[in-house]
Amino acid sequence: MTTERALRGAPPHRLLDSLRVELAQLVAALSVDLLLVDYGLTSLHPVEPVQAPAAVQHVTVGSGPAGRAFSTQQPYLFGGDGPTATVFLPVTVRGDRCGVLVVVLPSHRVTARSTEDLVHVAEILGHALRVADRHTDLYRRTRRARPLSVLAEMQWGVLPGRACTGAEFDLNAYWEPAYTSGGHVLDWCVTEEELTLVVANGTGPGTRSALVSNLALNAIRNARRAGLDLVGQASLTDQALYGQHRGERSLSALLLSFARATGDLRVVDAGSPTVWRLRGTVTERIELDRQLPLGMFEDTVYAPQHLRVLPGDRLVFLAWDRSEAAPDGNDEALDLSVGRVIDRTRLVPGRDAPQAVVRALREAPGTTPDDVLVVCLDWHGRGGEGRGGDGGAAAQAAGQS
Numbered sequence: 001m002t003t004e005r006a007l008r009g010a011p012p013h014r015l016l017d018s019l020r021v022e023l024a025q026l027v028a029a030l031s032v033d034l035l036l037v038d039y040g041l042t043s044l045h046p047v048e049p050v051q052a053p054a055a056v057q058h059v060t061v062g063s064g065p066a067g068r069a070f071s072t073q074q075p076y077l078f079g080g081d082g083p084t085a086t087v088f089l090p091v092t093v094r095g096d097r098c099g100v101l102v103v104v105l106p107s108h109r110v111t112a113r114s115t116e117d118l119v120h121v122a123e124i125l126g127h128a129l130r131v132a133d134r135h136t137d138l139y140r141r142t143r144r145a146r147p148l149s150v151l152a153e154m155q156w157g158v159l160p161g162r163a164c165t166g167a168e169f170d171l172n173a174y175w176e177p178a179y180t181s182g183g184h185v186l187d188w189c190v191t192e193e194e195l196t197l198v199v200a201n202g203t204g205p206g207t208r209s210a211l212v213s214n215l216a217l218n219a220i221r222n223a224r225r226a227g228l229d230l231v232g233q234a235s236l237t238d239q240a241l242y243g244q245h246r247g248e249r250s251l252s253a254l255l256l257s258f259a260r261a262t263g264d265l266r267v268v269d270a271g272s273p274t275v276w277r278l279r280g281t282v283t284e285r286i287e288l289d290r291q292l293p294l295g296m297f298e299d300t301v302y303a304p305q306h307l308r309v310l311p312g313d314r315l316v317f318l319a320w321d322r323s324e325a326a327p328d329g330n331d332e333a334l335d336l337s338v339g340r341v342i343d344r345t346r347l348v349p350g351r352d353a354p355q356a357v358v359r360a361l362r363e364a365p366g367t368t369p370d371d372v373l374v375v376c377l378d379w380h381g382r383g384g385e386g387r388g389g390d391g392g393a394a395a396q397a398a399g400q401s
Helices: 002-009 012-027 064-072 112-132 138-142 150-158 207-225 230-245 331-344 353-363
Strands: 031-037 043-046 076-079 084-093 096-106 163-165 169-176 185-190 194-200 253-259 264-270 274-279 282-285 305-308 314-320 372-379
Touching: 002 012, 002 112, 012 031, 012 096, 012 112, 031 064, 043 064, 064 076, 064 084, 064 096, 084 112, 096 112, 096 163, 150 207, 169 185, 169 194, 169 353, 185 207, 194 207, 194 314, 194 372, 207 230, 230 253, 230 264, 274 331, 282 331, 314 331, 314 353, 331 353, 353 372
Parallel strands: none
Antiparallel strands: 031 043, 031 096, 076 084, 084 096, 163 169, 169 372, 185 194, 194 253, 253 264, 264 305, 274 282, 274 314, 314 372
């Protein structure tokens, strides 16, 4: 496709300029603009200052045509009764929502075929943005609704993103505070046979904690890329942290490996974040064999635990400092409160569930974390048997005003 070739050949900071030329030829586009979502998932910001339509200015996620397209992840047509129409298209890369492409074109050029072509263009643009992002600061500057702390800059620079999708699963994450936190550890890797996932608590505020998290994440990746299994990954990371900090700094983490064909799950629980399972009408915390945090002692021996996820299961991973949330040590009462919060979000689509859980935790009495990471894994199984309308909440796909 000529659009794909044009974006590949464009300078990283000129993707939008190249796209405007291509879409003028493809659909007689009168204007083309791109809105990127900010780090806090609250607002959409134009990639560059624009003088044209009010529709492409800074907007709140969920409001207006652009916010609706982003929230529903469906194209949205605005206008069309007059000489022009505006098409709002979600820009997403393997489930990770980047923003919205806004295309103004003559009304008579809006057809099912042209809309389908524009959806494909938005998909191509998402992948081009991922590549270009390594070579320019333009897109990361655009995503800032306010300044990032140095620690948050470190975290956003090493974490893989907020979402990943496959035929058997949808994985989504959200953390707060988005602009100042620097201690969360989140990573995943997808192969033909398995999905591996790492979720770890932050180790508190400050540069030293961020450095602990950074060292741990890179040690885990190093071990995984060397072909080590979960136990080997935990052991190498444990040694790396202990060698650097001699037990003064440790990290509570979950390392998981899902067999994509069967749902068989291996877990190394080193600490750890808590895991909740929504199966049918039941929401419950999964009790794992908790082992020592990574880096606490020298040469800790880790062992895997074996479980299984079924099509239709939702796993929710909650990483936060429980000691801050329950200073009286009443974990049972805290679990009851957290369980209620998670249960209330069972019908929320997977892409929105982590943020919904965080918001509900902040509103619930006695469960107000300063620093929290929530990861939601919807397991569909091989063939997508468990795919039930994105968490059971059907959204109106597209609309016209």
